[in-house]
Structures are given as structure tokens and as C-alpha cells.
Amino acid sequence: MARDRDPQCKQCRREGEKLFLKGERCLTDKCAVERRNYPPGQNGRGRIRQSEYLIQLREKQRARRYYGVLEKQFRRYYDKASRQSGITGENLLRLLELRLDNVVTRLGFAASRRQARQLIRHGHFMVNGRRVDIPSYGCRPNDVITLKSESPAEGIVRAATDMVASVAPWLQADYDALSGKVLKAPDRTEIDTPVREQLIVELYSK
Numbered sequence: 001m002a003r004d005r006d007p008q009c010k011q012c013r014r015e016g017e018k019l020f021l022k023g024e025r026c027l028t029d030k031c032a033v034e035r036r037n038y039p040p041g042q043n044g045r046g047r048i049r050q051s052e053y054l055i056q057l058r059e060k061q062r063a064r065r066y067y068g069v070l071e072k073q074f075r076r077y078y079d080k081a082s083r084q085s086g087i088t089g090e091n092l093l094r095l096l097e098l099r100l101d102n103v104v105t106r107l108g109f110a111a112s113r114r115q116a117r118q119l120i121r122h123g124h125f126m127v128n129g130r131r132v133d134i135p136s137y138g139c140r141p142n143d144v145i146t147l148k149s150e151s152p153a154e155g156i157v158r159a160a161t162d163m164v165a166s167v168a169p170w171l172q173a174d175y176d177a178l179s180g181k182v183l184k185a186p187d188r189t190e191i192d193t194p195v196r197e198q199l200i201v202e203l204y205s206k
Contacts, residue, residue: 056203063195067096068113073136078204089197090188097186097193100127101135103145107173107180108164109157124153139182146179154178 064074081091101116110116117135167173170186
């Protein structure tokens with residue numbers, strides 16, 4: 001399985017905002033964006049000419065890094081979204097939101113998407129009673145996600161739930177039973193991803 005091994009804090013600094021790639025660390029003063037709020041590299045503090053292409057590219061990179069998706073995967077999601085009816089940008093975000101690793105994170109069962117992917121790959125989560133170890137698995141409305149019975153990761157999952165302030169309105173979580181349900185596909189107003197998806201559509205439309 002291909003993985004993104006780039007330093008996570010540098011990714012946040014490159015995009016100029018917190019992408020919450022390290023879970024709890026992003027909420028503390030140790031966050032790299034708080035300590036060094038400028039792009040990494042030798043010329044990080046220099047001026048960069050903001051062309052139209054650069055702005056569109058940065059939005060695409062921000063979305064890709066936020067969801068932890070590689071370039072080819074992201075392009076496949078865009079191609080699939082463009083074939084669906086409706087607004088392409090919203091379809092793209094909806095497909096990314098319904099990934100199992102994102103749903104597990106949104107439910108509060110993992111501190112970050114990277115942790116969620118690791119837990120899923122090790123077979124700790126079940127969807128509708130069946131073990132699923134594919135982080136990119138596309139969830140559907142009425143799918144029930146549960147932690148595997150007697151999973152050794154229960155302590156990690158419960159610790160992650162302690163950091164949850166609220167759950168997305170298109171999801172339902174039961175922290176006592178460590179289970180969650182996808183109520184429906186999310187609307188754009190219910191997705192708080194810090195990207196302007198129309199710029200991504202413009203980039204790929206060239």
C-alpha cells in the first residue's frame with residue numbers, strides 16, 4: 001500500500017494553516033504552525049508571486065494533504081466526481097468524506113486520519129458486521145462502523161473519543177458501545193474542510 005511519508009508538520013506549514021495531521025499535538029503550543037508560521041525551506045520567508053495557477057495548485061494540495069490522499073488517488077476521485085450528476089467540486093468532497101478512514105476520524109475514534117488508517121489496516125474496525133481493512137473503503141448511508149470485539153486498540157480509541165467536541169451532523173456516534181452510523185451523504189454545508197473546491201475543478205479543467 002502506497003503511503004505519504006512526508007513530514008506532516010511541514011505540510012501544514014507549506015499550506016499556511018493547521019490541517020490537524022498529528023491529532024492532539026496540533027492543539028498544543030508544540031504545533032509547528034504556531035511556532036514557525038511560514039513555509040519550510042531556505043526561501044520560506046521570501047516573497048512568492050501568487051499566480052492563478054499557483055493558487056489553484058495550493059488548493060488541490062491542501063485538500064489532498066488534509067485527507068491524506070496520494071496524487072493518483074486524488075485524480076481518480078476527481079474523475080469519478082466529474083462523472084456524477086451535480087456540482088463536481090461538491091461531489092469530490094463528498095467522496096473524500098465518505099472514505100472509511102475519514103469517517104472513523106470524524107466519529108472521533110482516532111486522533112488523526114493517519115492513526116485511523118493504521119487502525120483500519122490492522123483490522124480493528126468492522127462495517128456492518130464485517131471486518132474491513134481498506135482505509136479508502138467508501139461508506140454509504142446506513143453503514144454501521146464498530147470497533148472489533150475485544151480489540152487491543154480499545155484504549156487508544158477511547159482516548160481519542162475524549163478529545164471530541166462534536167460529531168458531524170451526517171454521522172451518529174455511540175461512545176459507550178464504540179460504534180457509529182452514517183446517517184446520510186454529507187451536504188457541502190456540513191463539510192468543514194478548509195478548501196475552495198471550485199479552484200480544484202478549474203485546475204483539472206485546463
